[in-house]
Amino acid sequence: xxxxxxxxxxxxxxxxxxxxxxxxxxxxxxxxxxxxxxxxxxxxxxxxxxxxxxxxxxxxxxxxxxxxxxxxxxxxxxxxxxxxxxxxxxxxxxxxxxxxxxxxxxxxxxxxxxxxxxxxxxxxxxxxxxxxxxxxxxxxxxxxxxxxxxxxxxxxxxxxxxxxxxxxxxxx
Numbered sequence: 587x588x589x590x591x592x593x594x595x596x597x598x599x600x601x602x603x604x605x606x607x608x609x610x611x612x613x614x615x616x617x618x619x620x621x622x623x624x625x626x627x628x629x630x631x632x633x634x635x636x637x638x639x640x641x642x643x644x645x646x647x648x649x650x651x652x653x654x655x656x657x658x659x660x661x662x663x664x665x666x667x668x669x670x671x672x673x674x675x676x677x678x679x680x681x682x683x684x685x686x687x688x689x690x691x692x693x694x695x696x697x698x699x700x701x702x703x704x705x706x707x708x709x710x711x712x713x714x715x716x717x718x719x720x721x722x723x724x725x726x727x728x729x730x731x732x733x734x735x736x737x738x739x740x741x742x743x744x745x746x747x748x749x750x751x752x753x754x755x756x757x758x
Contacts, residue, residue, distance in 0.1 A: 589626035590615050595717045599676045605717035606683035606708040607668050611753075613689055614664045616648060624648065633711045633718040640719065651691075658695030663745065665690045665753055674707070681710045681717065686728075694741035703729035 587593065592608040595601035609631060616624060625641060632640045655662055666689045674682040684707040692699040704727065709720040732738075739747065 589630040590619060590623060591627045591631050593630065593716055597678055597712055597717075599673060599681070602676060602681035602710055602717050603671050603673060603683055605710060606685050606706075607671060609708060609719060609722075610668060610685045610687050610706050611666045613666050614662075614753075616644065617651070617662050617664055621645070631719050633713050633720040636720050640722075655693045655696045658693050660694035660696070660741070663690075663692045663741075665748075667754070679712050680720075681708075683708050683710065690744075692741045692744050694745065698741055699739050699744045701729075703727050 591612050592605075595605040595608075612627070612631075616627065619627060624644060628641050628644050629637055652662075666687060668685055668687050670686045672684045672686075674684055676682075684705055686705050687703075689702045689704075690699055691697060691702065705725045707723045707725075709722075710717045711720045712718075
C-alpha cells in the first residue's frame with residue numbers, strides 16, 4: 587500500500603489483472619480521503635502522462651457522489667466485488683483488462699443501499715516498476731434482475747447485518 591492504494595504487481599498477465607482488480611476496489615478508500623489524499627492516491631496509481639486528466643476526472647466524480655449523499659453525517663459505505671475479468675491485450679509494457687464488478691453504496695439518511703453494475707476497462711502501462719493506469723473507461727451493466735425472495739435492506743439494516751464483516755480481499 588502507498589498513499590492508501592495498492593501497489594507492487596508483477597510484470598505479468600496475472601500482475602496486470604491483479605492491478606486492475608485492486609484499482610476497481612479503491613472506491614471506499616477514495617470516499618474516505620480528503621482532497622490531498624485523493625491527489626496522492628491518484629498520483630500513485632496513474633501513469634505519468636495521464637495523471638492530470640485522472641485527477642480531474644476522479645475529483646469530479648467524487649464531488650458528484652459526495653453531493654448526492656449530503657444531508658447525513660452517517661458514514662458512507664461502499665462495498666465492491668469483482669465478478670469476472672477479461673484480458674483484452676497484454677504485452678510486458680501495456681495491458682488492457684476489463685473487470686465486471688458491482689458496488690453497493692449506502693448512507694443512512696441520504697441513500698438506501700443500491701447496487702451499481704459496471705465493466706471497468708483499464709489501459710495499464712508498466713512504469714516506475716509497477717502497473718499504472720493510463721486510462722479507465724466505465725460502462726454500466728450488465729445488471730441482473732433482483733431476487734424477489736428478499737426485500738431490499740435499509741441503510742441501518744445493511745450496516746447491522748454486515749457488522750463484523752470485512753470486504754473480501756480488502757486492501758485497507
